[in-house]
Amino acid sequence: MRKNINKTYHHQNLRHTLLENAEKLLSERGIDGLTLRELAERSNVSRQAPYHHFSSKHALLCAVAERSFDDLNDLLDQAGINDATSIQERLKDYVIAYVRYAAENPEKYELMFGAVTWRNEPSAELTEKGHATFRRYTHIIRQLKEHGDMPDYFDETRMSQITWATLHGLCRLKTDGVFVSLEAVEEMSLYAAEMILSVLKGQK
Numbered sequence: 585m586r587k588n589i590n591k592t593y594h595h596q597n598l599r600h601t602l603l604e605n606a607e608k609l610l611s612e613r614g615i616d617g618l619t620l621r622e623l624a625e626r627s628n629v630s631r632q633a634p635y636h637h638f639s640s641k642h643a644l645l646c647a648v649a650e651r652s653f654d655d656l657n658d659l660l661d662q663a664g665i666n667d668a669t670s671i672q673e674r675l676k677d678y679v680i681a682y683v684r685y686a687a688e689n690p691e692k693y694e695l696m697f698g699a700v701t702w703r704n705e706p707s708a709e710l711t712e713k714g715h716a717t718f719r720r721y722t723h724i725i726r727q728l729k730e731h732g733d734m735p736d737y738f739d740e741t742r743m744s745q746i747t748w749a750t751l752h753g754l755c756r757l758k759t760d761g762v763f764v765s766l767e768a769v770e771e772m773s774l775y776a777a778e779m780i781l782s783v784l785k786g787q788k
Contacts, residue, residue, distance in 0.1 A: 599637045601627055606648050610691045615700055620644065646707040649695040653713040656685050656696070660720070671727045676777045678724060679751060683773040686755035687766050693759055697752065721748055728781075747780045 605626045609618045620634045620641055627633070638644040663681040686693040695701050701710065722744040729740050754776060758769045 598627075598629065598633065602634055602637060602644075603647060603651060606644060607651070607692070610648060610695075614691060615645070615694065618645070642701070642704055643707065645695055645701055646710045648692065649701050650707070650710050650713055652689065652692040652696050653710075653717055655689075655692070656682070657717060657720070659685050671724065671731050672781055675724050675728070675781065676774060678721060679773045679777040680770060682751060683755055683758070683769055684766070687758045687769055690759035693755060718744070718748065750776055750780070 602623060606618060606623055609622055609626060613622075618641070620638065621631055623644070624631045624634050634644070638647060660678060660681050663677045696714065706714075722740060725744045725747070726740045729736070729738065729743075751773070754763075754769065754772060757763050758766075763769050763772075
């Protein structure tokens with residue numbers, strides 16, 4: 585009986601173990617260096633074991649990206665965005681937390697928003713988590729509109745897309761190595777937030 589219990593326990597936790605080790609391999613070797621074979625060896629399981637949980641490398645990468653969105657949203661929660669004294673401060677807190685996550689997790693950020701996952705039929709859960717994270721940003725922009733910091737005729741979705749593109753570009757410049765200093769990137773992200781706010785106010 586104890587043997588069966590241990591087998592069940594191992595099976596239930598194997599997916600978690602595989603994902604934990606996948607993130608380590610991703611950090612060490614990048615996307616190209618993360619393979620199901622290497623993952624099996626790192627996890628001390630047979631080469632076929634990972635396929636019980638991930639049908640392909642693409643499925644594995646999508647699963648890592650899904651976890652990464654969870655991590656980003658946890659970071660946004662910890663930043664106290666919803667507790668900020670003003671909606672303007674919420675925007676700044678979001679920007680700082682977002683940029684910091686991208687800077688500290690470049691490989692994960694690439695999976696979250698890069699072509700390797702999104703051009704090859706992303707999983708339904710990845711799509712939902714990605715859109716949910718963007719909706720969180722859109723909610724802040726909508727609150728700015730309701731607060732009177734942008735004209736009523738502005739579409740909050742389009743404004744969110746445009747301003748988020750600026751934020752994403754800053755993150756990519758950091759993760760691609762164009763900008764090296766995290767402190768400088770965080771300072772630029774605050775300027776980006778101020779720019780967004782000034783643009784919105786200037787269009788009234």
